[in-house]
Amino acid sequence: MASERTFSLQVIADHLEAELQGDPSYLISGIATLQQATSRDLSFLANPTYKKYLPDSQAGAILLAPDEADDFEGNALVLNNPYLGYAKISHWFSVQAQPAGYIHPSAVIANTAKIASSASIGANAVVEADVIIGENVAVGAGVVIGQASEIGADSYLAANVTVCHGVLVGERVTIHSGAVIGADGFGFAHYNNEWHKIAQLGGVIIGNDAEIGANTTIDRGALDNTVIGCGVKLDNLIQIAHNVVIGDNTAVAGCVGISGSTKVGKNCTIAGGSGLAGHLTIADNVHITAMALVTKSIREPGSYSSGAGSSMPTAEWKKLVVRYRQLDKLAKRIKTLEQQLSAGA
Amino acid sequence: MASERTFSLQVIADHLEAELQGDPSYLISGIATLQQATSRDLSFLANPTYKKYLPDSQAGAILLAPDEADDFEGNALVLNNPYLGYAKISHWFSVQAQPAGYIHPSAVIANTAKIASSASIGANAVVEADVIIGENVAVGAGVVIGQASEIGADSYLAANVTVCHGVLVGERVTIHSGAVIGADGFGFAHYNNEWHKIAQLGGVIIGNDAEIGANTTIDRGALDNTVIGCGVKLDNLIQIAHNVVIGDNTAVAGCVGISGSTKVGKNCTIAGGSGLAGHLTIADNVHITAMALVTKSIREPGSYSSGAGSSMPTAEWKKLVVRYRQLDKLAKRIKTLEQQLSAGA
Amino acid sequence: MASERTFSLQVIADHLEAELQGDPSYLISGIATLQQATSRDLSFLANPTYKKYLPDSQAGAILLAPDEADDFEGNALVLNNPYLGYAKISHWFSVQAQPAGYIHPSAVIANTAKIASSASIGANAVVEADVIIGENVAVGAGVVIGQASEIGADSYLAANVTVCHGVLVGERVTIHSGAVIGADGFGFAHYNNEWHKIAQLGGVIIGNDAEIGANTTIDRGALDNTVIGCGVKLDNLIQIAHNVVIGDNTAVAGCVGISGSTKVGKNCTIAGGSGLAGHLTIADNVHITAMALVTKSIREPGSYSSGAGSSMPTAEWKKLVVRYRQLDKLAKRIKTLEQQLSAGA
Known part of the structure; x- marks a missing residue:
């Protein structure tokens, strides 16, 4: 659902107040992940987990933090917070829902x-x-x-x-x-x-x-x-x-x-x-x-937080549920053991 | 969203079968809490927690239980269940959604x-x-x-x-x-x-x-x-x-x-x-x-009821979740201790 | 909301590829449980729990697995998976929502x-x-x-x-x-x-x-x-x-x-x-x-699975919740007991 609107890297860089590395006239018409991006797409690296996808990304340009940008040879828009940059520019590629000032006759x-x-x-x-x-x-x-x-x-x-x-x-x-x-x-x-x-x-x-x-x-x-x-x-x-x-x-x-x-x-x-x-x-x-x-x-x-934590195999869990129901008795048995040991000492 | 409809205390008292203490012709045009009520509002005291707000309330009249009403000097409607009274009279101040008998032509x-x-x-x-x-x-x-x-x-x-x-x-x-x-x-x-x-x-x-x-x-x-x-x-x-x-x-x-x-x-x-x-x-x-x-x-x-109770700081909770997963083993260790102690005795 | 459509047992048997036991021309106009069915309804036995309702069911015909059908004297449609048969035939008795090919003028x-x-x-x-x-x-x-x-x-x-x-x-x-x-x-x-x-x-x-x-x-x-x-x-x-x-x-x-x-x-x-x-x-x-x-x-x-299991009386449960919050301490007390006993042994 990316629109057909197209923007030059220079225009995007200006909007994001990002430093442009590469071709200012390069045209972008969509946003995509590093893995999915084509040469017409802008992408971004915000989460270090995805850094492995950077070298092979086909993206036309990438939003990068300064320390990632140094070694990068493709088009890059360099800014401190690439994720925030992605958030801001994403709206340029969104489909406009309704024309302004139009009241549908059926309303x-x-x-x-x-x-x-x-x-x-x-x-x-x-x-x-x-x-x-x-x-x-x-x-x-x-x-x-x-x-x-x-x-x-x-x-x-x-x-x-x-x-x-x-x-x-x-x-x-x-x-x-x-x-x-x-x-x-x-x-x-x-x-x-x-x-x-x-x-x-x-x-x-x-x-x-x-x-x-x-x-x-x-x-x-x-x-x-x-x-x-x-x-x-x-x-x-x-x-x-x-x-x-x-x-x-x-x-x-x-x-x-x-x-x-x-x-x-x-x-x-x-x-x-x-x-x-x-x-x-x-x-x-x-x-x-x-x-x-x-x-x-x-x-x-x-x-x-509250609760009993994340899921586990049901067979294991069933044992815990049985034990949970015994918990007051188990605590009393610990108390008894302590008293016995103390009395015996 | 209180309507502009206005009712005398007498009319309200009659509807609720409440005893009227004060001015029967006093006019009420809304309902509010003891803290928020103005002189045009009816209020009520149903929960003892809110009794502290009674002396300073600006309400025009208050729904009170008999034992609260004795010492109260303002306008009061006295009835056994002030909360029920509030429920009943609240509807008089509600906005009417649609005129009766009207079918909109677009339906x-x-x-x-x-x-x-x-x-x-x-x-x-x-x-x-x-x-x-x-x-x-x-x-x-x-x-x-x-x-x-x-x-x-x-x-x-x-x-x-x-x-x-x-x-x-x-x-x-x-x-x-x-x-x-x-x-x-x-x-x-x-x-x-x-x-x-x-x-x-x-x-x-x-x-x-x-x-x-x-x-x-x-x-x-x-x-x-x-x-x-x-x-x-x-x-x-x-x-x-x-x-x-x-x-x-x-x-x-x-x-x-x-x-x-x-x-x-x-x-x-x-x-x-x-x-x-x-x-x-x-x-x-x-x-x-x-x-x-x-x-x-x-x-x-x-x-x-079921579950593991209400929330606590996540750091504490994480320890409990670890222990919960050990619960079957912990129970067996208690059993072992009991056997050892019993054997040793 | 069963429709008024009526089908012979033969037609239903053919659709389900079921073996027909009884009167092929018998007419069915609805589906119901064994308990609720009348002589005009088809019913089914899929869950052994409900087998007790079979002898007294008033159903006009019943979907049965082969081993249930042998002793059954009424009309039966015999097939390996009566529940699947019920699923398939159920749609014949469903109300049709809208006429095909009609666009309402208000759309x-x-x-x-x-x-x-x-x-x-x-x-x-x-x-x-x-x-x-x-x-x-x-x-x-x-x-x-x-x-x-x-x-x-x-x-x-x-x-x-x-x-x-x-x-x-x-x-x-x-x-x-x-x-x-x-x-x-x-x-x-x-x-x-x-x-x-x-x-x-x-x-x-x-x-x-x-x-x-x-x-x-x-x-x-x-x-x-x-x-x-x-x-x-x-x-x-x-x-x-x-x-x-x-x-x-x-x-x-x-x-x-x-x-x-x-x-x-x-x-x-x-x-x-x-x-x-x-x-x-x-x-x-x-x-x-x-x-x-x-x-x-x-x-x-x-x-x-996860969680602490199914509900119990709240009074009992409250004790468990208290113990759950002590669980890390309880585990440490077990450890201490083990150390004491081991040291004493």
Whole structure:
């Protein structure tokens, strides 16, 4: 899906503020890994593991750190952080989703919605009453934006996203397909063996530069808002419950669940499949490893884990599970041994 | 997102059958926590943890239990269960999603569908052949309701819900955005290293007063139906496999998976991230804690758990994981010690 | 939801290449379990557990293995694999979703899309520029197919599926509602405490005969493609990250997450709720049990597990969790005991 757009090395070097080694007029029309690149592609070396592929790479030019560039004879763009350079230039080769300023005639847009002239709205999208959509926003096909929600400038809502009523989305936010922002939080009063629904009257606020993955759900608050900080990155199939607050630039991997009213700090990372209980406070700069269960607040930065470790052959594992169930008895037997030995001594 | 509707304390007290302490004509136009409430808001004290916020709360009136009300000098509505009172009155401040009896002209509705005159159908929704939609049902934008499905009176399907064919939804059911009801169960016959699909001929039945969370999936049965009981509450991103039966008033938190043909009793709670194997029977009044794995039937009411507990610093945890893998050997070493000591005694 | 179609036993026997015992002209109009079947239904005995229901079954005819058929006096279709026979014949009783060759007038189809004459497109579906749709494809209501994607012959996309741009779907593929194929992978360069997005320029390739469950997400590759092999079966709410490769005929149960660039072999099974870290290699014929965490490559076929086993009463479990946290100390105490005993001996 690389586009047909073509750029000279000089233009790319200027954009990345990289030092150009080689032919400034050389033309690049795609990006690829060292192994897959052809002479028309730009590539990069960011991870030392892949250095072995450098000598034989067919890439037309390569983003390299200074110490790798000295011995390299091909075209190179030399910069301190080749991976960051790759991130920045990658967008030049991305397919543009929708033309700016075009509202598809099949979209249903309420009279009271205010849509910036440079925004685009896809086919069969629905924009309800009092919605405000900023400049250069791209709304994909089949998206529904509920009453009185606001989408900040330069944001992108992919096809079939649902933004419920009263949700505030910041600028330069990306929301991927199937994500649901602002569904009711899971709030009920339990009485007489029945669950009495509590109307969820808060909203959702998503900060600038956030990214929300496919089929991720962010519930609206019960009374106050659910808040996703600026620069937060949420992967796919994540559940963010009502009144959760996530600090700026925290990244959360797929299949994580964060329960109601938990506050996660800034610059945290939460690995895939983890679960956080409700009403916790997680400090800034906390890192949680894969499939961890967090039921207590974490007050200090650092890495945290739970569980019984990685997989092993099932036959071995079954023995451990049996022993795990005996663990309290085993500990008591150790105690008894110690007492016997102590008494015998 | 609180509406602009305003109610006198007297009207609220009458609705909740609460004793009014203070000014009956005092006007309330919202609900908020004790800390956030302004003089126009109603608040409530349900959890003793928040009692510290009572003296300084700016709330216009507060829902209080009798023993809290005695010393309180502001406007109060006194009732035995303030949290239940909050649940009941919260709906008065909720935004109404759609006008009753309005079918958006962009909705596509089969000729053979029967839609009650008070039901509303949102923009770009699709209602297929032989669907029956009851009184006061609200169908959101972009919803698809498949052939011959039925939606009971007073139910609400939020935007972009998918109800497949032959699904029976009860009365007063809420289904949140992105939920998929009645996709094929995961059924295949394995033969010659290939998976031969089994047509999923059963349906899904959802009882009255159930609530289904955003992006939750409930598969149709293989031959018989998948059944969600009355008053069941399912949070977001839950997977309910084919032929599962969930008893009345059971509540399931986010990211839970329940495998095929498992029967969960009434009045159970299943905490977030748990997984239930297939073909199990779970008794009534069973409570399963977060991220538990259940591979055997549970015949007695009570609380059940699995796993290795909550998170800890990763460095500490790594030591435990190493020891866990040694557990069978450690147990044998204890046995050896016991034998040595016994022989030596 | 069984259709009203009716077939004689002879016709069914011929299709399954089964030996007919009983009345060839007997008419069958549905399939049901031994317990639920009426005289108009076909049933089957595949699992010995259900043999007890055979004598009293009211089924009009039963699929039986040869050794069960000898003593059976009713109508029987005798074949070596009754479960496979049930799988094959089940499709005769399934409701047909859409008429072939019909494009609903509300569907929005780009001029440059090429749609085979026998394909059908549902109401309010959106087919973007340069899409290619093969013969007999059925696209459900509300589906969005992004630019330049291709859907192979005889595939079925259920309502509200999202296929992003540049996705190649093979033949006879089924994608269930809410699934999102080709959203951006979760790729960022971390620099100065911010996450810099990497454009995801790869695509997704889905092999022939694959099935993708409801609300499952398969991300597009960063540079190369994400690849789902032929005959792969993915259940609901699964996350497949960018550049994952899944080998032919592997089956993955619900709520599994597979992290970026991991390669899963052929003929594997991954049970519900499991999580695989990124950049792993999993051999062919590997079976991973429920809720397992896999953080290392698996080079040998076989069954693999992790975790602390199934649930138990919470009170018991709490003791084990306390002991688990003491495990390193317990192991050291065993060591000390051994040293003491050895010194004393």
